Amino acid sequence: MGHLPVIQNVPFQRQWIYHTQKSMYIVGFDGETQRFAILRINRQEASNRRDPVQLEASEYPARYDVNEMNALLRQIHVGNQAHGGLSFVAEAFGIIGCIRFTSSFYLLAITAKSFVGSICGKPISSVL
Numbered sequence: 001m002g003h004l005p006v007i008q009n010v011p012f013q014r015q016w017i018y019h020t021q022k023s024m025y026i027v028g029f030d031g032e033t034q035r036f037a038i039l040r041i042n043r044q045e046a047s048n049r050r051d052p053v054q055l056e057a058s059e060y061p062a063r064y065d066v067n068e069m070n071a072l073l074r075q076i077h078v079g080n081q082a083h084g085g086l087s088f089v090a091e092a093f094g095i096i097g098c099i100r101f102t103s104s105f106y107l108l109a110i111t112a113k114s115f116v117g118s119i120c121g122k123p124i125s126s127v128l
Contacts, residue, residue: 012028012029012030012037013029013030013031013093014028014029014031014091014092014093015027015028015029015091015092015093015094015095015109016029016088016090016091016092017088017089017090017091017092017107017109018073018076018086018087018088018089019043019086019087019089020043020076020080020083020084020085020086020087021043021080021083021084022042022043022080022083023040023041023042023043024040024041024043024089024107025038025039025040025041025073025076025086026038026039026041026092026095026107027069027073030063033063034065034066035063035064035065036063036064036065036066036068036069037059037060037063037064038059038060038064038069038072039057039058039059039060040057040058040059040060041055041056041057041098041105041107042055042056042057055098055100055105060072073086090109090111091111092109092110092111093110093111093112093113093125094109094110094127095107095108095109095110096108096109096110110127112127112128113125113126113127113128114126114128
């Protein structure tokens with residue numbers, strides 16, 4: 001019987017959601033490595049793509065420290081200032097997914113939680 005691979009990806013403990021006129025950005029924080037990652041979700045109409053129902057998302061390939069992440073967010077803001085810039089939407093403890101209603105996608109995020117106990121020293125929370 002073979003060994004299972006060790007999972008190297010640690011889930012993000014916190015996420016911050018931002019948006020511009022054309023994109024939504026989810027910034028994730030990994031408390032173990034003290035690094036940030038960013039996911040960009042396209043908010044534009046999909047009429048020019050082959051599959052207009054498909055959600056388009058891409059993860060930036062690098063991991064950033066706090067100063068690098070702040071610089072990247074400032075750069076995104078400056079690059080989009082003609083269309084309102086980058087705006088903070090919410091802080092989240094988790095992302096559930098995206099759901100499509102009519103012609104738009106909606107992001108489902110966990111924005112409130114309550115500690116209910118622990119298992120083997122790991123905290124267990126209830127989603128509010």
